[in-house]
Amino acid sequence: MYTPDIILKKDGQPCISIPLSEVSFFNKNKQFDIITADVFQLGIGTLWAKQYYDIQNLGLPSKYHVQVGECLRFEYHFQENITYSIGFVTTVRGNDETKNWTKKTWDREFRIKKDTDGTVKLLLDLDAREDK
Template identity: 55%
Template sequence: MNKNLFRISPIVLTIALITGCILHNNVFNTPDIVLKKDGQLCISIPENENFFYSKKEYSILTTEVFQTGNGQLWKKNYFYPSEPYYVKNQECLYFNYHFQNNIFYTISFISTEKGNNENQKSTQKTWIRFVRIIKKQDGTMQLLLDAEASGYS
């Protein structure tokens, strides 16, 4: 029985690795978001996106802002070679949108590492995060993310 287990283990391990890789590619990535002093958001690709923590350049393909119940509020595409948009990890992305208080937003963008064929979907990453900016009783602004943002009333 143990010999059969040793014969099957490499096959099971290979299938598990392949399945894990396929599932991992379908999962959305989580960008870093912080609240700046002016009350607006700094949305960036996290430092740990690169295994060696070096500054890589990423090509941003599209950026979007959605509001539950209202749909898409803003979108910008950077598909055209004449207007590429490159950022490094931890660099604020340009979202030409004025975020308001106490509105539940969905922020999303698509990136690929600079130099990769941007037409290949396998090199693209989709980034999504749920946010809400609230004004506390003392007048300061607070950023709520994900479940905390969606559950705030």
């Protein structure tokens, strides 16, 4: 499992991205195919899931790709004070998706917490599950 970066955007929604540590100075423009993405809530189940590949032809490249630091497109409106688990699977763009050598599974928990004074903050990992 790999851990994506998550920050809050100005609109209060999370920006979930592949960390800069995934590229070096010499390949900083490397792109990643997004194969699948999902949003899960404990006790509820899967809230949203999307497959970005052609199940009939796994040799075709993914229809969706990003670079490190670019916000991934999660077509879900995240609400405050709910703990979510997000996940996605990537390969390095241009590689055959049926091969596993560049496939990575990303997963992280987070909660957007709104305090009584209106302050909004992002809680990650264990902090997302605790009542802070």
